[in-house]
Amino acid sequence: MQFVINTRLGELIMRILFRHLLTFAPVLLFVVTAHVVTTAQTAKLQLDQLDVLAGRASETVDVKLDEHLMQTTAKFFSGKDTDDAEIRDLLKNLKGIYVKSFEFEKENEYTPADLDSVVSQLRGGGWNKIVGITSKKDGENVDVYLLTLAGEIAGLAVVSTEPKELTVINIVGPVDLQKLSQLEGSFGVPVLNLPPPKKSDK
């Protein structure tokens, strides 16, 4: 008798659990998926907030190269040319290149607050500043950030500010300073003239 009651109780509990599991399964799935997507997207910075500066700038450059375009074109860089072979190897693992650059006619047409939306994303969350160059003479600052996830480089960001110029570069994927220098002048990435990378920066 005791056994029968226990079995029925067990069945009831299992039925309730199963019913609740079914009810909450989509929610659970959503939470898990959202976490995976968020993790994958942390290397891609939200740069759209900078678009307001286009109204004040005398020159705006906006480059977007997503994963699909990169992967489709990467294999068409022939291995015959050394440069092309290096580019192909570099591109095949990248998931995106995003560049926003603004040039202003006068100084102080943008403020550090305009950059807050970008800088706040680079504080924590796996991002680390690996290079910081400040030139008091020219008022030029270049900060390079690397995102490391599970011990692997997942992205790179460059924030370059001058009194009349502002550039933000975001490369999604395994890229280091050496690879960044290979991309300079191509794929919409401006020439940054960064110092040669130290071994620890790679």
Added chain:
Amino acid sequence: MKKTLTGLVLLAIALSMPLRASADGDGFNDAVKLIEQFYHVKHQSIPLLARAGMKAATTAAKIRGGEYKKLAEAGSVRVVAFEDQTFDSHGQITKFRSELQQALSGNWSAFVQNLYPRTEEQDYIYVRDAGKNFHVLIIVIEKHDATVMQATVAPQTLAQLMKDPENTGKALMDEATISDP
């Protein structure tokens, strides 16, 4: 049951109508229409003679024993020009950019967007899949002229465009518009 089904189908058609009316999803025509509406200008088609000039360039290069490397796939180029008209956004150049982005938001990816509000210059390169090839849409607006060009390009050409957007974009535009008698 039949009545309900028919009703649902009619409702679905009715709901899809406004979307179709606002943009035909062609990209090229959407961009041309937007320029005309935003700047109150009228386009001209590239004269046939100019297009014939492209053929002449190919032939001349072949006669000279050189190699004429065509960037766009044969017969895929569509060009519309706006000449000697005024392109003044009255300080609303970013509004035009947003509207263009909206008009092409379907399946086009904005690759490069350059804006120079002081001189009213803008240029855009949009890309979308076209089977094994790609469609490239280039829009160049200057103070008194504008050109909209769409072409189908092979992935190799797209790779070249990705690597050097400025020069390859210009070469594509030249190929589509400049006559070489």
